[in-house]
Amino acid sequence: MQHIYLDYNATTPVHPEVFEAFSAFYREKFGNPSSIHWAGRWVKGAVEKAREKVALLVNCEPVEVVFTSCGTEADNMAIKGVAAALRERGNHIITTRTEHPAVVNSCLYLEQQGYRITWLGVDRDGLPDLEQLEGAITDRTILISVMYANHETGTLLPVREIGEIAARRRVYFHCDAVQAVGKVPVDFRGENIGLLALSGHKICAPKGIGALVVRKGVKLSPLLHGGPQERNRRAGTENVAGIVALGKACELALDAMTAESRRIAALRDRLEAGILAAVPEARVNGHRERRLPNTASLSFPGAEADSLLLNLDLAGIAASSGSACSSGTLKASPVLAAMGVEPASIRGAVRFSLGRETTEGEIDSVLRVLPGIVERLRK
Ligand SMILES: *Cc1c(COP(=O)(O)O)cnc(C)c1O
Numbered sequence: 001m002q003h004i005y006l007d008y009n010a011t012t013p014v015h016p017e018v019f020e021a022f023s024a025f026y027r028e029k030f031g032n033p034s035s036i037h038w039a040g041r042w043v044k045g046a047v048e049k050a051r052e053k054v055a056l057l058v059n060c061e062p063v064e065v066v067f068t069s070c071g072t073e074a075d076n077m078a079i080k081g082v083a084a085a086l087r088e089r090g091n092h093i094i095t096t097r098t099e100h101p102a103v104v105n106s107c108l109y110l111e112q113q114g115y116r117i118t119w120l121g122v123d124r125d126g127l128p129d130l131e132q133l134e135g136a137i138t139d140r141t142i143l144i145s146v147m148y149a150n151h152e153t154g155t156l157l158p159v160r161e162i163g164e165i166a167a168r169r170r171v172y173f174h175c176d177a178v179q180a181v182g183k184v185p186v187d188f189r190g191e192n193i194g195l196l197a198l199s200g201h202k203i204c205a206p207k208g209i210g211a212l213v214v215r216k217g218v219k220l221s222p223l224l225h226g227g228p229q230e231r232n233r234r235a236g237t238e239n240v241a242g243i244v245a246l247g248k249a250c251e252l253a254l255d256a257m258t259a260e261s262r263r264i265a266a267l268r269d270r271l272e273a274g275i276l277a278a279v280p281e282a283r284v285n286g287h288r289e290r291r292l293p294n295t296a297s298l299s300f301p302g303a304e305a306d307s308l309l310l311n312l313d314l315a316g317i318a319a320s321s322g323s324a325c326s327s328g329t330l331k332a333s334p335v336l337a338a339m340g341v342e343p344a345s346i347r348g349a350v351r352f353s354l355g356r357e358t359t360e361g362e363i364d365s366v367l368r369v370l371p372g373i374v375e376r377l378r379k
Contacts, residue, residue: 001316004362008202008294008355009151009179010320014245015204015356021248022206025241033238034229043240050247054211057250058181058196060188066212066233067243071178071199074212075102077223077234078174078195082143083110084221086172090140094118094171096128096157097338099147102197103176104334107145116140125287126155126339134165143172148180148196152335152351153286154295156184163192172218178202178210182253183261183292194218200242204356205249209242264354265293267363271352272296274367279374285336285349294354297336299345303377308350311373317366320351 005013025046031039033047051062068074083093095107097119107117118136120128128146137144144166149156159175166173174195177186182203188196195218200209214220214233226235275282275298285297300308305321312319321333336346352366 002362002365004317004365006352006354006358006362006366007318007320008358009154009351009353011201011207012204012355013357014206015249015252017252018205018245018248022241022245025244029240031240033240034227046244047238047240050243050250053247053251053254054198054213057254058177058186058188058198058213059190060196060213061216063231064188064213064215066214066230067238067246068210068212068234069208069239070210071100071176071197071202072102072210073223074197074199074210075100075174075176076106077212077220078197078214079103079106079143079145080110080223081220082172082174082195082218083113083115085219086142090138090142091115092118092138092140093143093145094120094133094136094141095145096120096122096147098122098126098150098152098335099145100151100176100178103145103147122338124340125290126150126153126335127158127287127290130158130161130165133162134169137165137169137171141169141171143174145174145176148175148177148186149184149292150286150335151179152295152333153297153339154179154292154353155286156180156290156292159193160191166194167192179292179295182250182257183294185257188213188215195220200246200249203249203253205245206242209239209246211246260356261293264358267354267358267360268294268296268352270360271354271363271366272298274363275370278367278371282374283345285339285341285345296352296354298350298352299336299341300348300350300374300378301342301344303348303374305347305349307377308348308373311377312350312366312370315369315373317369320353321349 031043033044051065055062172194178199181198196213201207224235
């Protein structure tokens with residue numbers, strides 16, 4: 001059976017050149033970058049090279065990059081770290097109802113600790129109202145946390161506008177850019193972002209490596225206490241191989257971004273157009289223009305997502321009902337609910353997310369089997 005992987009927003013296969021770049025760091029180049037002897041020196045330079053490559057991809061300075069164990073840690077570090085550092089100044093955080101669980105649950109945790117959270121709603125396209133956002137800011141507001149691109153629908157949030165509001169009102173802006181980095185241009189400096197989370201395994205690096213970009217001067221308490229690694233921002237001996245891999249993945253993503261986003265968007269459009277033409281009442285969720293090139297969220301009212309995914313899996317096709325974190329339980333998507341999507345369309349929502357190894361032949365295979373599956377399940 002042919003295996004077709006269309007769940008790149010959950011995780012990606014490691015790029016062969018990334019694998020090539022990092023595998024040596026588990027054997028010959030095994031040193032601790034803090035050691036001053038040869039073994040340490042052999043790896044210290046590689047960590048700093050990788051930092052430069054991450055910085056180049058998101059337009060920040062290398063010293064602003066703090067390596068973490070994953071995107072989730074970066075989100076936790078940004079939100080809890082700012083909350084702890086600015087506790088004297090205020091206790092109010094503004095976010096949206098469509099964030100990833102790493103942000104949602106960090107904010108819920110702080111809510112239990114006595115912080116006040118404003119949960120902004122979104123419109124049918126998944127966009128928050130910017131006047132409402134600015135109106136929510138008080139002199140107790142310490143952080144705005146809004147994602148760059150939504151993991152379920154691919155909708156791009158108005159990051160530049162939010163960055164302007166945050167700068168004007170002197171509030172820190174954290175942006176979970178895990179789904180955007182490597183897929184669309186992200187401009188940390190130009191978009192006035194104060195803190196930015198990214199993750200390796202969403203951009204063809206291995207699992208277990210991520211980064212939080214922290215603008216110079218931003219006050220942030222560390223989550224982990226220990227050694228002075230990462231300029232005292234994140235203690236713990238560096239995941240050298242992971243860091244090297246992330247650097248390589250960023251370099252490759254930057255080189256390929258223009259061509260790849262065009263190629264992948266064309267495949268995504270082919271998939272969507274084919275499905276809309278063949279499946280009655282199918283509809284696309286999220287903003288139709290302001291979105292990632294690789295993501296298609298489609299609703300098939302009258303069919304259930306878990307049965308759809310099971311049948312697709314039987315045909316060798318891996319897709320998702322939304323965030324991988326909730327697909328074990330298949331709870332109704334809070335993202336689509338916040339957008340005001342009808343319950344039947346939420347229950348029948350499937351996310352296809354394409355990537356580097358996706359081919360036209362694979363898309364056509366999906367188009368051959370999917371309409372029949374939906375028709376059978378609706379009966
Ligand atoms: C995957 C993801 C995360 C979490 O990243 P991990 O490296 O898997 O912890 C955070 N935010 C978004 C938007 C994601 O898609």
